[in-house]
Amino acid sequence: DSGVTQTPKHLITATGQRVTLRCSPRSGDLSVYWYQQSLDQGLQFLIQYYNGEERAKGNILERFSAQQFPDLHSELNLSSLELGDSALYFCASSVRSGMSYNEQFFGPGTRLTVL
Amino acid sequence: AQSVAQPEDQVNVAEGNPLTVKCTYSVSGNPYLFWYVQYPNRGLQFLLKYITGDNLVKGSYGFEAEFNKSQTSFHLKKPSALVSDSALYFCAVRDRDGQNFVFGPGTRLSVLP
Numbered sequence: 449d450s451g452v453t454q455t456p457k458h459l460i461t462a463t464g465q466r467v468t469l470r471c472s473p474r475s476g477d478l479s480v481y482w483y484q485q486s487l488d489q490g491l492q493f494l495i496q497y498y499n500g501e502e503r504a505k506g507n508i509l510e511r512f513s514a515q516q517f518p519d520l521h522s523e524l525n526l527s528s529l530e531l532g533d534s535a536l537y538f539c540a541s542s543v544r545s546g547m548s549y550n551e552q553f554f555g556p557g558t559r560l561t562v563l
Numbered sequence: 564a565q566s567v568a569q570p571e572d573q574v575n576v577a578e579g580n581p582l583t584v585k586c587t588y589s590v591s592g593n594p595y596l597f598w599y600v601q602y603p604n605r606g607l608q609f610l611l612k613y614i615t616g617d618n619l620v621k622g623s624y625g626f627e628a629e630f631n632k633s634q635t636s637f638h639l640k641k642p643s644a645l646v647s648d649s650a651l652y653f654c655a656v657r658d659r660d661g662q663n664f665v666f667g668p669g670t671r672l673s674v675l676p
Binding site: 551 | 595599605607614653663664665666668669
């Protein structure tokens with residue numbers, strides 16, 4: 449158990465809908481990362497937050513947004529969902545300093561199915 | 564732009580034999596390099612990383628990796644494979660500006676008893 453929690457575990461929704469995925473980092477970790485894992489795209493880095501501020505941005509679509517709250521939990525919002533958004537979404541956290549060489553601890557993931 | 568290649572989709576090795584999972588990268592400047600492992604229906608687990616210094620990095624579960632700057636490689640190795648090492652292995656690179664974090668496509672390792 450990495451100490452990173454994600455809810456829900458599974459999510460089934462329809463095209464055009466909006467969903468919110470939630471992540472609680474390990475106790476004391478200030479950085480949160482979001483990833484998308486799909487069969488055709490592999491593991492894609494979406495975005496990183498550090499202590500409430502956006503720190504780095506990867507291949508995140510404009511339909512997707514994220515934020516990190518004062519209690520350090522984070523939410524990933526996916527809107528106008530398309531069939532191709534079906535994937536496993538991982539959250540990860542890393543230790544306090546936020547340096548880019550810190551290893552990350554991954555949650556169990558949320559499996560999103562868009563019908 | 565950064566990129567990571569793992570040239571083998573699948574590596575098969577007999578239990579007790581040495582294993583190598585290959586990774587090459589492309590990044591401007593000096594990289595931070597990582598190996599992660601993913602077991603079925605689980606999130607990724609950190610194995611080891613290279614930041615600077617000694618080119619041979621030792622990590623969890625007896626794994627090690629060698630950083631080769633001239634060949635831009637960071638191959639994962641283990642002297643004696645276990646059946647329980649069977650999993651999906653990801654190599655990842657981050658540049659020192661820390662603006663992106665790129666994973667390779669993954670290599671599925673099967674250790675046969």
